[in-house]
Amino acid sequence: MDLDDTQEQAAYRAQARAWLDEHKSQAPVLDGAGALQDESEIIAARRAWQGKLAEGGLAGVTWPKDFGGQGLGPIEQVICNQEIAKAKVPGILDAIGVGMLGPTIIAHGTDEQKSRYLGPMLHGDEVWCQLFSEPAAGSDLAAVQARARLQEDGSWRLSGQKVWTTNAQFASYGLLLARTDSDVPKHKGLTMFIVPIDAQGVTVRGLRQISGEAEFNEVFFDDVALDADAVVGGVGNGWGTAMTTLMFERVTIGLGSEGMGYNSNRFAQAIAADADARRDPEVRHTLGEIASELLAVRFTGYRTLSALQKGQVPGPESGLAKITIVNGAIKAGDLITDVLGPDALSEDGEWAYMISFLPGLKSAGGTEEILRNTIGERVLGLPPAPRLDKGIPFSELRSKETAAA
Numbered sequence: 544m545d546l547d548d549t550q551e552q553a554a555y556r557a558q559a560r561a562w563l564d565e566h567k568s569q570a571p572v573l574d575g576a577g578a579l580q581d582e583s584e585i586i587a588a589r590r591a592w593q594g595k596l597a598e599g600g601l602a603g604v605t606w607p608k609d610f611g612g613q614g615l616g617p618i619e620q621v622i623c624n625q626e627i628a629k630a631k632v633p634g635i636l637d638a639i640g641v642g643m644l645g646p647t648i649i650a651h652g653t654d655e656q657k658s659r660y661l662g663p664m665l666h667g668d669e670v671w672c673q674l675f676s677e678p679a680a681g682s683d684l685a686a687v688q689a690r691a692r693l694q695e696d697g698s699w700r701l702s703g704q705k706v707w708t709t710n711a712q713f714a715s716y717g718l719l720l721a722r723t724d725s726d727v728p729k730h731k732g733l734t735m736f737i738v739p740i741d742a743q744g745v746t747v748r749g750l751r752q753i754s755g756e757a758e759f760n761e762v763f764f765d766d767v768a769l770d771a772d773a774v775v776g777g778v779g780n781g782w783g784t785a786m787t788t789l790m791f792e793r794v795t796i797g798l799g800s801e802g803m804g805y806n807s808n809r810f811a812q813a814i815a816a817d818a819d820a821r822r823d824p825e826v827r828h829t830l831g832e833i834a835s836e837l838l839a840v841r842f843t844g845y846r847t848l849s850a851l852q853k854g855q856v857p858g859p860e861s862g863l864a865k866i867t868i869v870n871g872a873i874k875a876g877d878l879i880t881d882v883l884g885p886d887a888l889s890e891d892g893e894w895a896y897m898i899s900f901l902p903g904l905k906s907a908g909g910t911e912e913i914l915r916n917t918i919g920e921r922v923l924g925l926p927p928a929p930r931l932d933k934g935i936p937f938s939e940l941r942s943k944e945t946a947a948a
């Protein structure tokens with residue numbers, strides 16, 4: 544189903560569709576006959592395709608025109624995602640950079656940072672990664688321990704470890720949250736940096752997942768030198784800068800879900816192909832439940848979209864869309880596995896990747912428990928969870944925790 548396009552949106556849809564019709568034969572083939580196999584060839588082809596999408600106005604749709612974007616709204620971004628999905632071609636490779644990190648640099652970066660980094664990011668010439676999570680700082684992101692120390696000449700020295708860093712294995716740069724002051728409460732002593740992944744002292748190690756891919760990495764920093772102009776958003780303002788990134792992360796996951804194929808028509812078609820399942824009341828009932836949840840989330844998503852289009856910031860309730868989409872798609876994967884049996888997990892099949900990838904998406908972009916806590920506190924007005932670390936300098940937290948244990 545398309546959005547209820549206005550005249551301008553219908554014109555943008557027609558323009559996107561016409562561009563895709565003309566250029567889709569140049570898109571890299573990732574599935575089925577003739578699919579690229581070699582990992583580095585796939586990355587090179589997807590970077591080149593991202594460059595073409597950017598030239599065609601199908602990347603950075605919401606970025607301002609000054610930075611190579613289209614200066615359009617989130618509804619046009621969804622239209623773009625829908626048309627790319629319909630054309631059955633890959634979208635941009637660097638969804639993290641273009642969807643989350645670029646907008647953070649647009650919001651908080653200096654003019655020099657914007658003119659140096661945004662163009663190559665948009666065109667896929669330089670891929671970016673998000674260096675936020677650490678072994679002891681995921682849900683509790685403000686607990687990051689990677690440490691950047693200010694030098695006398697104004698430069699910085701960075702040491703520490705990040706984990707779950709998607710795309711670091713082929714990234715040129717990362718946006719990294721580090722502690723620059725341990726003598727203030729944990730949210731206050733943080734600073735955001737741009738880090739070149741090929742800098743001396745940076746080591747990237749892949750982590751292989753159940754889906755067979757190694758899209759995550761551990762990244763180690765051993766006394767890495769960073770220039771003074773690597774800081775984004777000001778020293779000590781890392782938390783606010785990180786919140787901008789996370790807001791864009793939730794919006795990207797929410798707006799991208801249709802493009803990822805998590806919609807009930809696709810699930811229903813897979814099940815309807817099996818004559819027995821088609822008549823089975825239990826299967827029909829479960830499919831109906833999934834379809835109604837995903838339909839509800841689609842319209843909730845349209846409400847979020849309308850708010851975004853008016854320039855409003857989506858509230859914490861938009862986290863509910865992420866939870867519902869991911870849980871609905873996991874339930875659909877389970878149902879498809881019940882119906883198709885072991886074929887559902889065949890490597891060449893349509894579903895194995897989705898079934899093995901989705902449990903990870905429960906954690907990415909905020910876990911279900913954390914999103915539900917936020918909704919409980921900020922939307923429903925429930926009492927907040929006790930916070931023992933409030934107002935206490937980061938350097939004293941460990942001793943308080945040990946004393947409380």
Ligand SMILES: Cc1cc2nc3c(=O)[nH]c(=O)nc-3n(C[C@H](O)[C@H](O)[C@H](O)COP(=O)(O)OP(=O)(O)OC[C@H]3O[C@@H](n4cnc5c(N)ncnc54)[C@H](O)[C@@H]3O)c2cc1C
Binds near residue numbers: 681
């Ligand atoms: C597909 C994927 C891609 C990712 N990509 C990146 C990336 O590119 N860059 C990056 O920086 N990070 C990335 N991450 C990391 C992601 O942000 C973290 O997994 C997430 O923040 C959760 O942190 P954690 O894994 O350390 O879990 P933890 O925070 O250790 O949580 C473990 C469990 O405890 C629960 N829990 C924790 N605290 C509470 C609480 N206060 N109340 C109730 N329950 C609680 C959680 O809900 C969860 O179930 C990615 C993760 C995934 C799965």
